[in-house]
Amino acid sequence: MEFTPPVDSMVPNIFTTSTTTTTSISTINNNINSINDEMDQDTRQKIKILLVEDNSVNRKVISMQLKKIGYECDTAENGLVGFERYKENGYDLILMDLNMPECDGAQSSKLIRSYEKSLNRNISAYIVGLSATCLQGSKDYCKNMGMNEYAAKPLKLHILQNIIEGFLNKKRK
Structure with a gap:
């Protein structure tokens, strides 16, 4: 008998990864804009x-x-x-x-x-x-x-x- 984790236990991990990636890209873009402004x-x-x-x-x-x-x-x-x-x-x-x-x-x-x-x-x-x-x-x-x-x-x-x-x-x- 195989154990399948409930779907809701996987969802937060997906969103956490996605949010982290989005934040990192956003931070990089802000740094680039800051460099350009200087x-x-x-x-x-x-x-x-x-x-x-x-x-x-x-x-x-x-x-x-x-x-x-x-x-x-x-x-x-x-x-x-x-x-x-x-x-x-x-x-x-x-x-x-x-x-x-x-x-x-x-x-x-x-x-x-x-x-x-x-x-x-x-x-x-x-x-x-x-x-x-x-x-x-x-x-x-x-x-x-x-x-x-x-x-x-x-x-x-x-x-x-x-x-x-x-x-x-x-x-x-």
């Missing part, structure tokens, strides 16, 4: 961002995250295209995947830094290395390759916001 619209529009990422899904997700917090970005599918776009348009902030075919993030960063040096410019792009592979020493590797910062993928929205705020703070100094 940022000055003019500042957001003045930052030129380039996203260099070979994975089309990652490009789409990160582009959407940037849009959600008030920024637009140009994209490139590998480091060579990213370097060419940088030469054509100049960018303030570059989000650079480390592992890409043809020309990876490290090679592209070296090309960008070499190009900047050849122009004798005091201003250089702020390059953030991105990788789904979090190995010890990744941060040091990125610094040695001419990058300013390292972040692990998948990028959480608040991490992306912190990267941009950190960049803006350094730019103001």
